[in-house]
Amino acid sequence: MAEGMREVVSAWEGWRVQAEQYRELDRERVLVLHRASALGKASGVDLGRMHSRGATLFHLCDGKVTQLVIYWNRDRALADFGLQDG
Numbered sequence: 663m664a665e666g667m668r669e670v671v672s673a674w675e676g677w678r679v680q681a682e683q684y685r686e687l688d689r690e691r692v693l694v695l696h697r698a699s700a701l702g703k704a705s706g707v708d709l710g711r712m713h714s715r716g717a718t719l720f721h722l723c724d725g726k727v728t729q730l731v732i733y734w735n736r737d738r739a740l741a742d743f744g745l746q747d748g
Contacts, residue, residue, distance in 0.1 A: 663730070674700035674709065687743060692720045695736060695747075 683695040699710040717739035721729035733739035
């Protein structure tokens with residue numbers, strides 16, 4: 663997993679992900695809504711001007727993350743769990 667994220671992040675300068683909201687879905691799952699920002703190394707594209715609002719689902723067991731699901735599209739994550747933004 664670390665190698666995959668390293669590949670994604672290596673294409674960007676100043677990669678930053680900021681949590682905006684934490685939602686406890688149940689005792690074993692937390693959904694974190696976040697916003698990403700960065701500049702494309704080759705293109706100069708500003709990620710913040712694109713669709714940069716995502717979410718990450720953390721599955722927990724005994725205080726440890728056992729599974730991680732990254733949603734690049736926040737609306738899709740919210741729809742999957744029957745939630746609304748805000």
